[in-house]
Amino acid sequence: MNPLDLLARWTVPFLLAFIPLYGYLRGVDVYGAFIDGGREGLSLAIRILPYIVSIFVAIGLFRASGALELATHYLRPLLGPLGIPPEILPLMIIRPLSGNGALALTTELLHRWGPDSYVGRLASVITGSTDTTFYILSLYFGSVGVTRSRHALAAGLIADGVGFLAAALVVRWLFGS
Amino acid sequence: MLNLVWLGLILSGVVVAALRGQVDAVTDVAIRSASAAVETAVALAGVMILWLGLSRIAERAGLIEALGRVMRPLVGPLFPGVPPDHPAMGAMMMNLGANLLGLGSAATPFGLRAMKELQALNPEKSRASDAMITFLVLNTGGFSLVPAMMIGLRAQAGSRHPAEIVGATLVVSLAATLAGLSADAAFRSRERRKSPRRP
Numbered sequence: 001m002n003p004l005d006l007l008a009r010w011t012v013p014f015l016l017a018f019i020p021l022y023g024y025l026r027g028v029d030v031y032g033a034f035i036d037g038g039r040e041g042l043s044l045a046i047r048i049l050p051y052i053v054s055i056f057v058a059i060g061l062f063r064a065s066g067a068l069e070l071a072t073h074y075l076r077p078l079l080g081p082l083g084i085p086p087e088i089l090p091l092m093i094i095r096p097l098s099g100n101g102a103l104a105l106t107t108e109l110l111h112r113w114g115p116d117s118y119v120g121r122l123a124s125v126i127t128g129s130t131d132t133t134f135y136i137l138s139l140y141f142g143s144v145g146v147t148r149s150r151h152a153l154a155a156g157l158i159a160d161g162v163g164f165l166a167a168a169l170v171v172r173w174l175f176g177s
Numbered sequence: 178m179l180n181l182v183w184l185g186l187i188l189s190g191v192v193v194a195a196l197r198g199q200v201d202a203v204t205d206v207a208i209r210s211a212s213a214a215v216e217t218a219v220a221l222a223g224v225m226i227l228w229l230g231l232s233r234i235a236e237r238a239g240l241i242e243a244l245g246r247v248m249r250p251l252v253g254p255l256f257p258g259v260p261p262d263h264p265a266m267g268a269m270m271m272n273l274g275a276n277l278l279g280l281g282s283a284a285t286p287f288g289l290r291a292m293k294e295l296q297a298l299n300p301e302k303s304r305a306s307d308a309m310i311t312f313l314v315l316n317t318g319g320f321s322l323v324p325a326m327m328i329g330l331r332a333q334a335g336s337r338h339p340a341e342i343v344g345a346t347l348v349v350s351l352a353a354t355l356a357g358l359s360a361d362a363a364f365r366s367r368e369r370r371k372s373p374r375r376p
Contacts, residue, residue, distance in 0.1 A: 010325055011343050019231050023238035030234050037233025041225035045218060052221075055215040058183055060210030062191030066197055093182055107217050107330055115336035124331055124342045128324030128348035130361040136288075140313055141305065143289050144296040148304040151364035154309065156317040159357030163319070166352040170345045 048100040055104040083168040088121050096133040096160050107141060118177040125167040130160050224329030244277055245270030256308045265294030269312055277322045314361050318354030
């Protein structure tokens, strides 16, 4: 079995057993900590609800009207050679802008295309391996009053772009398209 | 920017539907999509509660600190302007450790603390220092050992192997991070050539 596959299958079970056990041995009130963090998870889920509704409605309209088909038709020659299906395009635009928006869009793609499809896996890898560049830069620089960010945005966006291309390559290589 | 993307999606949807004579479908699709969104979000809540619950245990057990200590010799050399025992280094390692564990919400407070410490070392307060940019590139590279939220989302969407993306995610975020760091270095050396006396 290849090591990436092994890692994939064991990560969650391992963490599920290891984190609480380690915490218990270190004297952490593991149940209390879980509940406490879980409450934060619940408020996060409630917080992203409007994002999910906004994305589902916008993408739903865009698709049902046939506008997606039109866009797909014109973008195929551009994205095709890179192995990026046009359905992923909105995700590539939103990922650097909004973490919650990207989460919502990925959820929508997983439900529409199936999590084990090429689009589903590609969306999963893109969302899992890149971060919200614009948000992080504005939050972190804003917090200390830095206004001249020099090349930070350019470097961050180059990282995102390379990540998108690498995701298409790696997903096709590992799972086929 | 997000404003325009969203507006563009909605407007082009409505306009294209109207041009095709299917304007009735718009209302129907909008309402059905909104309800589907709520169902999805409710299912998502379970995953988020599970993972953020585990995260909190990891944080209180000192796992983030431990990870930060392990990473210091690897990451430290990227920040030649930051003394190794400066509080900025500690906060940056805690932030990167939390990111590695996929604890986005735990990572932010450490990240903000790190920025404050880096600002103390920064000679020109309104201008980003080299260390700040490198730190943010590491952050936005999205390097993470466990894309836990994604695994949960996939499981909830009915994947047969929800965690199969872990390896791919690791390789891709490594590639993105390295690309970001190379771009950072290239931009910096170009800047040096243009104005060699700038600190």
